[in-house]
Amino acid sequence: MRTDLTLTTPLPIFDGHNDALLRLFNSTTADPVAGFLAGGEAGHIDLPKARAGHLAGGLFAVFCPSPEKIDFGALRAAGGEVPMPPPLPMDTARASAVRMISLLFQLERASAGQFAVCRSAADIRAAIGRGAMAAVLHIEGVECIDPELDFLDVLYAAGLRSLGPVWSRNNAFGYGVPFRFPGSPDIGPGLTDAGKRLVAACNRLGVLIDLSHLNERGFWDVAELSSAPLVATHSNAHALCPTPRNLTDDQLRAIRDSNGMVGLNFATGFLRPDGQMNPNTDIELMVRHLDHLIEIAGDTHVGIGSDFDGAMIPAAIGSAADLPVLVEALERHGYDRPLLERLGTGNWLSLLERTIG
Template sequence: MNVFDGHNDALLRIYNDPTPAAFEAFLNGGSSAHIDLLRARAGGLVGGLFAIFPPSPMAGDLSDRMSGAGYDLPLPDPLPHPTGADATIAMASILLRLEAASKGGLNVCRSVADIESAVARGSLAAVLHIEGAEAIDPDLHMLDVLYAAGLRSVGMVWSRHNHFAHGVPMRFPSSPDTGPGLLEPGKRLVKRCNELGVLLDLSHLNERGFWDVAELSDAPLVATHSNVHALCPVSRNLTDAQLDAVARSQGVVGLNFATAFLRADGRMDSDTPLDTMRRHLDALLERLGDDGVALGSDFDGATIPDAIGSAAGLPRLIEHLSAAGYSDALLEKIAMRNWLSVLGRTWKA
């Protein structure tokens, strides 16, 4: 079954290993990454939102610090605009160079028609997405430049604060209500993204920021990679009230495969059964309906269940859900059609 995925960090992985080998491994396989062209084809992954995340200097792996009975990781310092811009341009360049080097194996897509055409050709359909908008200046000049380069989805924040909004810390257990709402440049960013037809990703945004976007935006509310707070009370997950707001807007939530946002104990532990993922999907379907649920794996950005392992393991999730009674029609919506629908109702390209 074809899968379109709401979030991966493959570009960050290549950015962090700026060697020809890392670039070639994405094209030809041979690495331990979650996503490369060979694993994508093996698992039916036909496209997705490729995140640009300007990294913060951090000590150690976050996954190693999210394994206790509870945790509250300090937020990194805000990232200076020039640093964010440099990293964002570098990762956008990586994606464009992958497209050129793939000889038709990957295409950067700017419309739903582009995605459908790429899938029909057997090309991986890549949509440029920003996770943490530090590259965009408060006057939004860079937004126009990035849009012209193919940007079609913006997450204002990762979990650190910036000049647009406040992110949630990696905290368990915790409500997502962890600070103030959007700053004035953030409100302008919502309006301009609406005008351009750029999707606004609410993942990583704190609850007050979420409600500010819900009030200001005229587009469907979307969280590309978030789960159900009632099942896993980590600050990154969405409350029932937030899920109901997404449903009212006819928006979409993509199931995050990161185990710390799936497990009731909030731990990054790859020994997490597929049943745990299904429980979140069941709860999302109850709140959002069949048209509001999708997948947002966080491949190459998190610890995911061993039962999936990589993009090549996606059929195991589909088979598990089918065995649990999910119909083929519902699975096709979750796997791909719901993403194409909400993108088509958001984008103006």
């Protein structure tokens, strides 16, 4: 597939998942919004790093943390499992969700047009076209939404266009996959009755349903109930890294057949065949996962879902500024320019046109 393109030709990237809002929420600095816009602080994503790495935008996740500290040290040994905290009370989740959504809009307001909250694929294209960072509001684990779904309508009016029914912590809508290695995603029941109502409501509103943390039974529940494409915004290949967080080949085929999408997750524990969270992880493993995702799901159904600011990533990609490192590795591997453009922005924008409009 080699062409005559020059290595490291700038490639705009739309990212299916980041946790920058959680980082800002947890920040101890006086003005985290100003820090994001000016750069110079710790973290994977800020505006200058995005500019340097040609990160054009992405789904900005609202993840409501548990009060209890989660110890991922158990995954350092094969057969380890991270104990999950108890379900998060709705009021606790709602308070942190509202704060993170506020931070998103503060970024837009303070950015002088350099950061735009987008509600449609047309909004995303327009923002990227004028050089602004395009942000879509996403919620990862919907503990802030009541089972009656009243708050979903409020969130939609505020700009919510994508949600994952669960994080790995179970909730009123379904059951997540544990942080375990090795392991199958086929663990426990799937969607609850409230979760099934949530799927119908998302289809009605035009809200993307993210399957990344949902267990396999829940995945197939969504596949049966939803009229929208199946999407896993930040998941990898179970065949290469057998953690429950990754997708089986059957799940990848279902995503392909639904005209859906999967985004490559940069988290080392979901890349490495030993499942270890280790920054000394070769970029070649990212290439192998992309090869497999493309082989099974097809090259029009794969993109990037970095998990920036929410995971340990390979040291060679220290931040969004280093995205060209991955692009160059893919070019050396033989990915031509049309394929890179599909992986970078084309596939995500096409998918979002089919889901959020």
